[in-house]
Amino acid sequence: xxxxxxxxxxxxxxxxxxxxxxxxxxxxxxxxxxxxxxxxxxxxxxxxxxxxxxxxxxxxxxxxxxxxxxxxxxxxxxxxxxxxxxxxxxxxxxxxxxxxxxxxxxxxxxxxxxxxxxxxxxxx
Amino acid sequence: xxxxxxxxxxxxxxxxxxxxxxxxxxxxxxxxxxxxxxxxxxxxxxxxxxxxxxxxxxxxxxxxxxxxxxxxxxxxxxxxxxxxxxxxxxxxxxxxxxxxxxxxxxxxxxxxxxxxxxxxxxxxxxxxxxxxxxxxxxxxxxxxxxxxxxxxxxxxxxxxxxxxxxxxxxxxxxxxxxxxxxxxxxxxxxxxxxxxxxxxxxxxxxxxxxxxxxxxxxxxxxxxxxxxxxxxxxxxxxxxxxxxxxxxxxxxxxxxxxxxxxx
Numbered sequence: 001x002x003x004x005x006x007x008x009x010x011x012x013x014x015x016x017x018x019x020x021x022x023x024x025x026x027x028x029x030x031x032x033x034x035x036x037x038x039x040x041x042x043x044x045x046x047x048x049x050x051x052x053x054x055x056x057x058x059x060x061x062x063x064x065x066x067x068x069x070x071x072x073x074x075x076x077x078x079x080x081x082x083x084x085x086x087x088x089x090x091x092x093x094x095x096x097x098x099x100x101x102x103x104x105x106x107x108x109x110x111x112x113x114x115x116x117x118x119x120x121x122x123x124x
Numbered sequence: 125x126x127x128x129x130x131x132x133x134x135x136x137x138x139x140x141x142x143x144x145x146x147x148x149x150x151x152x153x154x155x156x157x158x159x160x161x162x163x164x165x166x167x168x169x170x171x172x173x174x175x176x177x178x179x180x181x182x183x184x185x186x187x188x189x190x191x192x193x194x195x196x197x198x199x200x201x202x203x204x205x206x207x208x209x210x211x212x213x214x215x216x217x218x219x220x221x222x223x224x225x226x227x228x229x230x231x232x233x234x235x236x237x238x239x240x241x242x243x244x245x246x247x248x249x250x251x252x253x254x255x256x257x258x259x260x261x262x263x264x265x266x267x268x269x270x271x272x273x274x275x276x277x278x279x280x281x282x283x284x285x286x287x288x289x290x291x292x293x294x295x296x297x298x299x300x301x302x303x304x305x306x307x308x309x310x311x312x313x314x315x316x317x318x319x320x321x322x323x324x325x326x327x328x329x330x331x332x333x334x335x336x337x338x339x340x341x342x343x344x345x346x347x348x349x350x351x352x353x354x355x356x357x358x359x360x361x362x363x364x365x366x367x368x369x370x371x372x373x374x375x376x377x378x379x380x381x382x383x384x385x386x387x
Contacts, residue, residue, distance in 0.1 A: 021319060023281035024274050041277050041317055059317070 079106040126234040130259035134275030136246030144243040146343040150358030152207035156238040164245040168212035175339020185213040223257040230258025262291035268309040292323035324357035
């Protein structure tokens, strides 16, 4: 029986777990996936070549797939980044919208050339 | 052995010096021996807020460099026996004192006093590093503005990196009406981002301008609302469990009348 390759190239990258809240001025720059057990506050920065998962509020700047991986994703329990970048795509919340704590976890990924944010649901 | 507490904020103009003057005075009112240290070398203000400007002979730079004995540089407050000020130098700059010198200074002062309250300059450079060098605890002052909260967040990060864990938060200049109307950040909004312990809330009041200009800390005034808030904070620093000031009672005419009789 051939082993099924269930993960993509990015998921297999090394991962660091950041067990703290990233405050303004603090940053994580990592060649791989980043998991934050805490919040990412405005003014904080995460740059990762892989996926980014934030188990808390993401209010800062995040760049997933920073070395050009379009399949990278950003997931957070509350996804309200100042700016969200995936690969070479840059997005920001629409002007004038007051950041509100989203009630459900959300995931951002590139679909058909645009960054799309959806409610996170465990894949069936 | 006393406690060394630094009062800091990152952003300028949020009320560090006012808070230092009031908390220092308040602690002295409880009978503690207190020294306030102004580390804002080149832009000294604390002496003015306390009305002690004309008594300065020697300053912190003279003291750490040995130009005078530390005792000579300490100014005794004109109202309270057990309150002292170590003023900043005005004609030097922040580099006139080193971090090691500050550590030694705080060590010496805490043997003598119950509380050493350090007024930190704005910014995160040399002056800030000096101010926190000898501190064991920190109080971060912020106002309900996005920029002030952002800077407070940065400062909390820097304090933690410097080994001063779990700083306490004082929210200054809150306006209940504006918060209710949704035009000002609420206490909850700020705590949500900063995630630190709240030490107290100080309402915005014109009386602060008057007391600052007169050189009389508002904590000495029984009728002042910010003064009451500072008295509560002082008691919390002293280990008492004091409920937060009810900001709700926006005093209307009847309320004022009632207060008049209640007094």
